[in-house]
Amino acid sequence: MRGFTYLSKVLHSHSSYSKLLVLCSVSTGGLLVYAESNVESGKQVVEQNQPESKKKRVVVLGTGWGGTSFLKDVDISSYDVQVVSPRNYFAFTPLLPSVTCGTVEARSIVEPVRNIIKKRSGEIQFWEAECLKIDPENRTVSCRSGINDNLAGQNDFSLQYDYLVVAVGAQVNTFNTPGVMEHCHFLKEVEDAQRIRRTVIDCFEKSVIPGLSEEERRTNLHFVIVGGGPTGVEFAAELHDYVYEDLVKIYPSVKDFVKITVIQSGDHILNTFDERISSFAEQKFQRDGIEVSTGCRVTSVSDHFINMKVKSTGKHVEVPYGMVVWSTGVGTRPFVKDFMEQVGQEKRRILATDEWLRVKGCSNVYALGDCASIDQRKVMEDISAIFKAADKDDSGTLSIEEFRDVLEDIIIRYPQVDLYLKNKHLLEAKDLFRDSEGNEREEVDIEGFKLALSHVDSQMKSLPATAQVLLPLFVFHPCFSFHLCCLDSPKVLPHTCRFYIKTALLFVDMFEESEQHSFSLSILL
Amino acid sequence: MRGFTYLSKVLHSHSSYSKLLVLCSVSTGGLLVYAESNVESGKQVVEQNQPESKKKRVVVLGTGWGGTSFLKDVDISSYDVQVVSPRNYFAFTPLLPSVTCGTVEARSIVEPVRNIIKKRSGEIQFWEAECLKIDPENRTVSCRSGINDNLAGQNDFSLQYDYLVVAVGAQVNTFNTPGVMEHCHFLKEVEDAQRIRRTVIDCFEKSVIPGLSEEERRTNLHFVIVGGGPTGVEFAAELHDYVYEDLVKIYPSVKDFVKITVIQSGDHILNTFDERISSFAEQKFQRDGIEVSTGCRVTSVSDHFINMKVKSTGKHVEVPYGMVVWSTGVGTRPFVKDFMEQVGQEKRRILATDEWLRVKGCSNVYALGDCASIDQRKVMEDISAIFKAADKDDSGTLSIEEFRDVLEDIIIRYPQVDLYLKNKHLLEAKDLFRDSEGNEREEVDIEGFKLALSHVDSQMKSLPATAQVLLPLFVFHPCFSFHLCCLDSPKVLPHTCRFYIKTALLFVDMFEESEQHSFSLSILL
Structure with a gap:
């Protein structure tokens, strides 16, 4: 019952949530509990454990989408x-x-x-520093300020925590390709974007100075984007507009030498999207004169050339460039990797949390955003507990009413159920109860219940812990957001959000071309 | 007559200036000439010398106030x-x-x-590069692009010129003080300003991180400005407002540790200004808590300390700092120094031009802005030629009418005359003609004329070739601006302009304090 107790504690100050269906998981399995949370008694427990003079300390790592949303909502009267x-x-x-x-x-x-x-009218403390190590044993994080060494005082410090929220995002992933770190631009931080902007202008300025050969001018004006995902595609499109709407007017003498190339290892750009979007983007790029080199894997980048292997022919090709933007996806930060090893997640690619964003393998550490992924429990793992909790009259069978009463809660706890219902166009609880011939049934036993829900887990995907994914939970279950102390605002989140925006933009393009102007971005933003 | 011929050439396309009083100097002395410039014949000369197919090339070095103003006005139909x-x-x-x-x-x-x-609808070519050397012998400038070495093609190139306009400004002057280049900030370029902004925030961020002693926090928040001239004073005032209006609210825990110090080697800050302004600024700084250390010369700057010598005691003092901004004045760029040696100006501190901004000691090179200074001819050097030109009836004496006719031209050619008249509150030509008892005279001979103008040269100062100085010339003599192909807009110019703005601001402060709100900055901007 640890989860529930903790939840009660967190809930103590919010009477509006005092009556509430609480769905929580304990490590041995699933449990479905109706609780009449007694606010007053909850408060006492909290007060006993943590007197006002010494609030429990929540340390938040990161100020991206996850960290910032958390800060906007965390109950600062209860926590340091x-x-x-x-x-x-x-x-x-x-x-x-x-x-x-x-x-x-x-x-x-x-x-x-x-x-x-x-x-926020209370006191939140902020320190501009990088986390170097999480020590879950001693509940400590080691940090280092990256500010100019000339300044007085040491740069290293440690913080004790009672609860830790890891929202540090991801870092660029070079797949250990030689030369990428030294010669490529990235598009993760504001400074990256500013650097790219300066470099684009530098390429143009250099290409117009006297005495360069046409070949050299062409090389300097060859802009290469490695990675045909949403970031790369979006940047290529922006760069194209920038070059052909603005820069060619400012540098007319070299306008015919400009070339933009997208290198993609897969067979299509935007290959995680619907095929129609992917092929639309490819056609649009073709019309715009943006070259798309699919099926090419970059093997190394030198100061003047990109070396790539063309998969179809097996040949290695050297491509001269003026600027390369590397956007092939994200990887895990080293200190998160180290933390994963400490909590027994060394074999995973990304930090795993349960559905409550609690990091698996340790206590009091939460993780969200690009640095983590939610391991969603399967319905079938908890099917007996769910059945037992739903079967309120202990009859051994579940009536359609009993099932309807708990379905909403099941959907919150197991989002895959909602996805399943939508995909199968099932509108009601009774639709799940139909037998194999499609006839309605009034009651099912445990076996029938298992059968009814047997396919829902097939809808499960590995969920990144970003707002798009969490959004349904927040909308339907305010307590969830509160329990996480975070993310009330159903706004877009990091990497994933670009997918949505890009998709939206492509849709807008498509719709515009078919003269259906009514499409609105606002629902996505 | 070289100057006049050249002027005619330049004038060929502007018929509005065809009838014009031309005042020009030749190297052997002054000469006052009334010219009926024949536009048509002038044009032929030009066409013979430089057919339309091959325009003469004007190379401009620099895109600051001088260079840019020149570009706005140069006759691009006549020049490449x-x-x-x-x-x-x-x-x-x-x-x-x-x-x-x-x-x-x-x-x-x-x-x-x-x-x-x-x-400008014609064609002006621009190259982002630094000038490395001027070769006046071969009329060539050597340049180097400072853009990223990774890009294709060489960075060095040379340009031939027919006319060269040097408007490269000045560079910071460290007076060879050890450690200044390595550890100090400057305030010459946009990047400097952006760097200072980041550093101020860094100092605050570093001073709040856990584990620092109070002493260390104080050190990090000690902002030192070396140089109590207008730049330093203006920056100190801006920084003070920034810190006490904004930053202390964002970093309340360290607000008592902030200190701003201005180190000035002289006895007063703003010591080139009127004493009232200087003492007003000192009093204002005292009220604001900005420390002014006058009579202190910085001997070196290390990574943590400023070492300075207190003139009054002769003692050396070590001052710990968080950030130092060095603003002690400007020096000559190395390639300008090299150029000065080539044209026999090696003993001068700054490039000298004549009143037409022509660099002394070479032909077809002009210089303006912070990199140059105008050597104004004295009236007394040309007094005989002036008398002869003014004495139209060759009577050997000058009547008051004859003098009145040429006075305006004299003022344009010798701005010190205007200054003298104003300072002495002389309103008319005849006031200059009064004898030692103050009686009006109708006629003067050459000796009387010399006596009348004997004191005007005392008003001469070394004039920086900036717009404030040139302004009267532009206003009264459009041909001058045209002759220089530049600077028609009577707007503020580089270093000097800060003086004016700062003075204006201080005046505004003074006026505000005495509740005279009518003072307007616009006349100065």
Whole structure:
């Protein structure tokens, strides 16, 4: 009952949630509990454990989408909140590609963390530093300030925590390709975008100076994007507009030498999307003169060339370039990797949490955003407990009414059920109860119940712990958001969000071309 | 007559200036000439010398105030204009101190050179490169692009010129003080201002991290400005407002540790100004808690300390700091120094030009802005020629009418005359003719004329070739601006302009305090 007790504690100050269906999992299996949470007694427990003078300390790592949303909602009257991040601002990452081309000024897409903190009337402390190590044994994080060594005082410090929220995002993934770190640009941080912008102009300035051969001018104006995912595709499209709408007017003498190439290892760009979107993007790029080299794997990048292997022919090709933007996906930060080893997750690619965003293998550590992924429990693992909890009259069978009463809760706890219902166009609980011939049934026993839900787990995917995924939970279950102390605002989140925006934009393009202007982005933003 | 012939050539296309009083100097002395410039014949000369197919090439070095103003006015139908500058933008330097504090965004104070060029409908070529050497013998400048070495093609190139305009400004002057280049900030370029802004925030971020002693926090928040001139004073004032209006709210825990110090080697800050302004600024700083250490000379700067000598006691003092901004004045760029040696100006501190901004000691090279200074001819050097030209009836005496006729031209040619008249409150030509008892005279001979003008040269100062100085010339003598192909707009110019703005601001402060709100800055901006 640990989960429930903890939940009660967290709930103590919010009487509006005092009556509430609580769904929580314990490590031995699933459990479905109806609780009449007694606010007063809950408060006492909290007060006994943590007197007002010494609040429990919540340390938050990161000020991206996850960390910032958490800060906006955390109950600062109950916790001593301390935030550590190497950036003292929050950045609206979906607009980064626009910063590369000056469509949006960097200043417009950042918000200082201290401003966000100031809006909360309590005290949240912030330190501009990087986390170097999490020590779950001693509940400590080691941090280092990255500020100029000239300044007085040491850069290293440690923080004790009672609860730790890991929201540090991911880092660029070079797949250990030689030369990438040294010669490529990335598009993760605001500084990256600003650097790209300067480099694009540098390429043009260099290509017009006297005495260069046509070949050299062409090389300097060859912009290569490695990775045909949403980030790469979005940047290529922005760059194309920037070049052909603005730059060719400013540098008319070299306008015919510009070339934009997208290198993609798969057979299509945007291959995680619906095929129609992918082929639409490819056709659009073809019309715009953006070259798409699919089926090519970059093997190394030198100061002047990209070396790649063409999968179809097996040949190695050297491509001269002016600028390379590397956007092949994200990887895990080293200190998160180290933490994963400590909590027995060394074999995983990404930090695993349960559905409550609790890191598996240790206590009091939560993780969300690009650095983590939710391991969703299967319905079938907990089927007996679910049946037992739903069968209120202990009859050994579940009536349609009994099932209907708990279905909503099941959907919150196991989002795959909702997905299954939607995909199968099942509108009601009774539709799940139909037998194999499609006849309605009034009651089912445990075997029938298992049969009814036997396919729902097939809808499960590995879920990144980002807002898109969590959104249904937040919308339907305020307590969930509260339990996590985070993410009330159903807004877009990191990497994944670009997918949605890009998809939306492509849809807009498609719709515009078919003259259906009514499509609105707002639902996605 | 070289000067006059050249002027005629330049004038060929502007019939509005065809009848014109031309005042020009030849190297052997002064000469006052009334010319009926024949536009048609002038044009023929030009056409013979430089057929339309091969325009003469004007190379402009620099895109600051001087270079940019020149570009706005140069007659591109007659010249092949090529511009070389390491910055591809013009920066409104007076607002740099505001960029350090975020009052103004860097983007707002720059204008791309290529935008400025685009507005001229002809063809001006621009190259982002630094000038390394001027070769006046072969009329060549050697340049180097400072862009990323990774890009294809060589960075060095040379340009031939027929006329060269040197408007490269000055560089920071460290007076060879050890450690200044390594550890100090400057305030010359936009990047400098952005770097200062980041460093101020870094100092605050570092000073709040856990584990620092109070002493260390104080050190990190000690902002030192070396140089109590207008730049230093303006920055100190901006920083003070930034810290006490904004930053102390964001970093309340360290607000009592902040200290701003201005180190000045002289006895007063702003010591080139009127004493009232200087003492007003000192009193204001005292009220604001900005420490002013006058009579202190910085001997070296290390990574943690400023070492300075207190003149009054002769003692050496070590001052710990968080950030140092060095603003002790400007020096000559190395390639300008080298050029000065080639044209026999090796003993001078700054490039000397005549009143037409022609560099002394070589032909077809002009210089203006912070990199040059005008050597104004004395009236007494040319007094006989002036008398002869004014004495139209060759009577050997000058009547008051004859003198009145040429006085305006004299004032244009010798600005010190105007200054003298104003300072002595002399309103009319006849006031100059009064004898020692103050009686009016109708006629003077050459000796009387010499006596009348004997004191005007005392008003001469070494004039920097900036717009403030040139302004009267432009206003009264459009041909002058045209002759220089530049600077028609009577707007503020580089270093000097800060003086004016700062003075204006201080006056505004003074006026505000005495509740005279009518003072307007606009006349100065």
